[in-house]
Amino acid sequence: MQYLFLLVFLSGVSSACAQGDYPTPYGEREDVAAYLDAVAQEHDFPRATLQQWLSQAHQRQDIIDRISKPAETVWTWARYRGHLVDADRIQQGADFWGEHRDTLARAAEEFGVAEEYVVAILGIETRYGQVTGGYPVLDALATLGFDYAPRSKFFRKELTELLLLAREEGKDPRELTGSYAGAMGYGQFIPSSYRHYAVDFDADGIRDIWQNPQDAIGSIANYFARHRWRGEGPVAIRVEPSAANVGKLDDIAGTTLALDHTLAEIYGLGIQVQGIDPDIDPQTKVAVYKLEGAQGDEYWLGLHDFYVITRYNRSYMYALAVHQLSQAIKQERDERVAQKPS
Secondary structure, X not given: OOXXXXXXXXXXXXHHHHOOOOOOOHHHOHXXXXXXXXXXXXXXXXXXXXXXXXXXXXXXXXXXXXHXXXXXXXXXXXXXXXXXXXXXXXXXHHHHHHHOHHHHHHHHHHHOOXXXXXXXXXXXXXXXXXXXXXXXXXXXXXXXXXXXXHHHHHHHHHHHHHHHHHHHHOOOHHHOEEOOOOOEOXXXXXXXXXXXXXXXXXXXXXXXXXXXXXXXXXXXXXXXXXOOOOOOOOOEEEEOOOOOOHHHHHHHOOOOOOOOEEHHHHHHOOOOOOXXXXXXXXXXXXXXXXXXEOOXXXXXXXXXXXXXXXHHOOOXXXXXXXHHHHHHHHHHHHHHHHHOOO
């Protein structure tokens, strides 16, 4: 859940960083010392422990380079989709579903979130736990919190969340690895998401999103439920305007995540919306997106649960990829079930 695209470059480090060619360690910086003083005071945290941890954190220019060019800002939808909604991920998703069908069914029952969307998140984030990232999370969050001005406030908060997480869960933050943005485990939870939404879904007393797929499944489902997943009506709808009214759709298509239009407004432009329940409330809120697809421009409407997916990663292309992958995995899963002998 992530607010950035965390998969494309999850692993690998620059040769300079691999050789230990770092600037001044964070444990020796005055701005970091002031931060640690504040954390120690506000959270009743032993100052010496914080100093010990941060003294081994280093600035990573490779992390700054990667986060400065997220895929959503430089890739077309065609390329983005091709990378994420691929045949291997679909097959592996159906395999994962079969292996964890009881856990997924229980999560769907308990949290009201469709199984295919949980599986799709796991597929996009880490290929079902296969690629969880090799960056030291402490390095990532310190680098972004102290040396990445565009979002330093956010990532410094996440650094604090990591330190609190480590204390609460009995973990050494220096040993945790993840993405270049500090996301961890099967579902790539940032520290605040772990603290607020991770669950012990197998009741063993540990919220383990790193090694335990059951906890990962329950945690993702809980995340969606807590962000008000409804599970009613369509998630996203493709519309195909005619040559006469495509310009009207262009005028309202945007890039924001807010549901700032209604179905009635779309109908009023003379645009037909295929495959939708005719009884759906015309005042249903939607977002309108225009994307550069493999066969030309595509127009999509995102509805309530589409918006919920963007709470996991604040990108409409990410949400659409999750939706399309979920449907492809569900189709593959249904076909496999249908082919089983009765």
